[in-house]
Amino acid sequence: MNGGKLYGGLHNLPLQSRYDDFNIEIGKPMQQLTIQRVMLVTLFALLFSLATRVPLDTDTWWHIRSGEHTLNEGMIYEDPFSHTRQGEDWTNHSWGAQIVLYGVYEIAGDIGLALYVSALATAGMAFVYMAGAGNVYLRSFVVILAASAAAVFWSPRPQMLSFLLSAVFIYVLYQYKREGKDRLWVLPVLMLIWGNLHAGFSIGFIFMGGFIAGEVANNLFNRGAPHVIPPRGVGKLIVVALICVAVLVVNPYGLAMLRVPFETVSIGALRQFIQEWQSPNFQERQTWPFIFLLILLFGLLGTGAKRLDWTDFVLMSGTVFMALLYGRNIAVFAVAVAPALTFHGTAFLKERGWELRSVTRVPKRQARLNAGLLTVILVGALLSVVAVLQPSFIDRAQRQFLPVRVVEFIEAEQPPGPMFNSYNWGGYMMFALPGYPVYVDGRTDLYRSAFLSRYLKAATGQPGWQAILDEDEINLVVVERGSGLDDELGMTEDWTLIYPTEEPSPTDGDDEDPDMMAVVYVRNDT
Numbered sequence: 001m002n003g004g005k006l007y008g009g010l011h012n013l014p015l016q017s018r019y020d021d022f023n024i025e026i027g028k029p030m031q032q033l034t035i036q037r038v039m040l041v042t043l044f045a046l047l048f049s050l051a052t053r054v055p056l057d058t059d060t061w062w063h064i065r066s067g068e069h070t071l072n073e074g075m076i077y078e079d080p081f082s083h084t085r086q087g088e089d090w091t092n093h094s095w096g097a098q099i100v101l102y103g104v105y106e107i108a109g110d111i112g113l114a115l116y117v118s119a120l121a122t123a124g125m126a127f128v129y130m131a132g133a134g135n136v137y138l139r140s141f142v143v144i145l146a147a148s149a150a151a152v153f154w155s156p157r158p159q160m161l162s163f164l165l166s167a168v169f170i171y172v173l174y175q176y177k178r179e180g181k182d183r184l185w186v187l188p189v190l191m192l193i194w195g196n197l198h199a200g201f202s203i204g205f206i207f208m209g210g211f212i213a214g215e216v217a218n219n220l221f222n223r224g225a226p227h228v229i230p231p232r233g234v235g236k237l238i239v240v241a242l243i244c245v246a247v248l249v250v251n252p253y254g255l256a257m258l259r260v261p262f263e264t265v266s267i268g269a270l271r272q273f274i275q276e277w278q279s280p281n282f283q284e285r286q287t288w289p290f291i292f293l294l295i296l297l298f299g300l301l302g303t304g305a306k307r308l309d310w311t312d313f314v315l316m317s318g319t320v321f322m323a324l325l326y327g328r329n330i331a332v333f334a335v336a337v338a339p340a341l342t343f344h345g346t347a348f349l350k351e352r353g354w355e356l357r358s359v360t361r362v363p364k365r366q367a368r369l370n371a372g373l374l375t376v377i378l379v380g381a382l383l384s385v386v387a388v389l390q391p392s393f394i395d396r397a398q399r400q401f402l403p404v405r406v407v408e409f410i411e412a413e414q415p416p417g418p419m420f421n422s423y424n425w426g427g428y429m430m431f432a433l434p435g436y437p438v439y440v441d442g443r444t445d446l447y448r449s450a451f452l453s454r455y456l457k458a459a460t461g462q463p464g465w466q467a468i469l470d471e472d473e474i475n476l477v478v479v480e481r482g483s484g485l486d487d488e489l490g491m492t493e494d495w496t497l498i499y500p501t502e503e504p505s506p507t508d509g510d511d512e513d514p515d516m517m518a519v520v521y522v523r524n525d526t
Contacts, residue, residue, distance in 0.1 A: 033367045036136045038374045043129070043140040044122055045381040047147055051121035052385045054397040055113040057155035058424060059442040060101070061431030063094060067102030070095050075252050079446055081430050083418045083437035084472065090446045091253045093199040093260045097158030100197075104156075110394045113156040118385070120160040121151070127167035128335055131174045132342030138349065139342050145296070146338040148289035150331035153276065162200025165190055167335050169204045173211050174339050176237075177311065178227050184240045191244040196251050202261040203332055208241045210318055210336070214311025222310055260445065267449050274444070276328040290323065290330050296341060306347035312340040406478060406518045407432045409499050415522050419476040420469060422483075423455065425518075429478070439472070460484035466492075477521040486519050495521040 062081070070076055076092045079085045092098075104112040125147050132139045154160065168190060175181040187204070194201040211229075215237070218228040229237070251257050280287045297316065301308060319336040322329035349355060362370070387393065398404055403425050410433060419436050421429055426441025440447060440455050447455075458468040461484030469477070477495070479485050489495045499520035 032361055033370045033374070034362050035370055038370045038377075039136050039140055041374060042377050043136075043143060044126065045378055046144065047122045047125050048118050049381045049384045050147060050151055051118040051154055052114055052388050053117065053154070054388060054394050055110050055117075055156050056397060056401045057157060058402065058427040060113065060156045060427070062427035062441050062443065063098045063157060064102050064105050065431045065434070066092060066095070067098030067100070071099050071102060077253075079443075081438060082441065082446075084439055084451070085446055086437065088446070090443070091256045091260055093253070093257060093445075094158040094197065095252065096193075096196040097161050097198050100161070101156060101158070110391075110398075111389050114389055114394075117154050117156050117160055120164045121147070121154050124164040124167040124335070127164075127171040128338045131167075131171040131339040133178075133339075134342050134346035134349070135355075138345050142296075142338050142341045142345065145289055145293055146334040146341075149293055150334040151289075152286045153328055153331045158198035159200055162194070162198045162203060163331055163335070165194050165197075166200070166203040166207065166332065169207050170335055170339060173207060176233070177211065177215070177229055178343075182236075184236060187240055188243045188247050192247040192250055195248040195257055199257075199260040199264065201248065204244065205241065206318070206322075206332070207315070207336065208237065208244070210315040211311055212237050212241065214309070214314040217310035217314070222307075225307065225309070227309065264445050267444050267452075277326050279324060280327040280330065287327070287330070290333070293334065293337060293341075294320070297337060300341065300344040300348055303348065306344055306351075308344075309340075312343070316340060402428050403478070403518050404432075406499060406520060409520065410436065410476075410478070413498070415498065415520070416475045418472065418474055419478060420458065420472070420474040421478045422459065422480055422518075423452075424480070425478070436476075439474070458485060461486075461488040475523045478518060481516055481519050489519075489521045494524055496524055498522055 065081065066076065069080060070092070075095065076090060078087050079090045101113070101116070104116045108115070125143055128146060129139055129143050132142065150163070154163070169187065172183050172186055176184060187208070191201060191204055194204060212234060215229045215234045218225065219231055219234065222228060245258075248257055249255055280290065282288075282291060315336045319329065319333040323333040407429065417436050418439070419429075420439045423440050423442070426438045429436065430438050430441055440452070444452065454468060458465040459479060465485060465488060477485065477489060490497065497519060499518070
């Protein structure tokens with residue numbers, strides 16, 4: 001099933017330029033150091049640098065704790081970490097990725113977690129790059145823009161493996177559609193692995209579903225156009241998708257794994273109170289690359305003569321809808337839309353005669369200049385990465401954004417529990433305070449809407465907060481300074497503030513003093 005006629009071949013895409021940047025002739029490496037190859041190396045050096053950041057996501061830590069428990073004590077089927085849900089059924093859909101995270105942390109600590117994100121993000125964008133078309137400059141521009149949009153959600157969590165696997169899926173599917181290369185057998189194998197890593201496997205089905213729906217539409221309304229998969233090829237896609245569904249049950253939780261994505265999106269509290277499950281806030285600059293991707297998309301579609309392929313339309317419109325609905329899906333949109341942008345960008349440039357001829361060799365003098373330029377770029381990227389990975393820098397950042405000092409205080413003083421803790425800190429406290437089962441953490445699929453709404457009622461100090469703390473027999477409260485519950489506890493004689501031990505005196509601003517982050521109260525009659 002490899003004929004160019006069957007799948008439309010490459011047609012208007014410059015075939016040679018797609019691969020020249022990767023091919024190095026043995027024996028003459030210096031003269032083959034063209035500016036295009038310098039650009040390619042620069043791209044991935046920038047991507048790696050962009051993805052390197054201090055591990056600050058509080059959910060990282062409960063994943064590590066879960067991975068440790070699974071590796072040392074066996075699979076988790078009931079919650080062992082909270083006192084509010086202890087013993088209740090829990091489908092730990094990220095168990096495989098958690099073991100990976102725990103292993104990375106055990107071997108290399110915080111630096112390992114940072115490099116884990118860098119490696120997976122760079123590898124994912126490499127597959128996005130290969131899924132595209134055109135010269136290295138166009139593809140690099142699109143990939144950097146897509147990476148800047150997706151980077152908002154890059155953190156040491158299982159979702160990074162989903163990011164990489166989603167990029168591999170889009171690469172395999174576009175290879176099948178645009179180059180007639182049938183590697184579809186890889187997808188069920190990847191889905192078998194993915195189903196044991198993270199519930200983000202649903203992204204793979206979204207991409208496969210988009211290709212199937214788009215190619216059905218192409219056969220109905222666009223038959224004979226370039227790159228249309230014929231009915232027999234669409235049938236094979238459907239069969240592969242069904243096999244992917246079947247292999248998902250090969251996991252410790254069986255059929256329950258299939259329900260996880262649907263159960264997760266049905267949790268109303270996610271959409272109401274958790275930022276990444278809300279629509280993007282376009283006042284924040286971190287969302288602007290997403291806006292620029294949309295502008296570029298509209299511009300190319302509006303000014304180019306290349307007709308929009310139905311598959312591209314389904315993927316673009318579907319993932320735009322997902323990203324506008326839930327901000328966490330911006331990364332999904334970036335992976336899906338980037339290859340299509342390169343297709344239309346290449347056609348746009350070719351229509352205007354703005355094609356760059358591929359160069360495979362340059363004079364020695366030019367090669368030396370290119371080598372010098374590349375050295376400067378690589379050294380700069382390396383210094384940027386090393387600066388982020390300095391242990392003192394990591395420690396300072398974590399103490400500013402995570403309740404590190406509060407945990408140290410509780411470990412030293414050992415106040416009596418049970419504990420009521422902030423949702424935002426539950427994951428870190430589960431990891432750092434194993435002797436104190438948490439009240440709530442980032443496992444929303446375990447706690448569900450009713451409990452989370454009840455938690456928020458207490459955390460925000462709404463009427464009835466006292467009854468909730470009494471019913472749950474809470475003796476220790478750890479929440480954000482200035483929160484609703486902090487205000488209420490500060491006005492009652494039933495609770496005593498024990499942390500901070502004395503009132504902080506901010507000098508350069510509250511955010512710079514870790515002691516301004518949290519408060520700890522104990523019940524007076526304990």
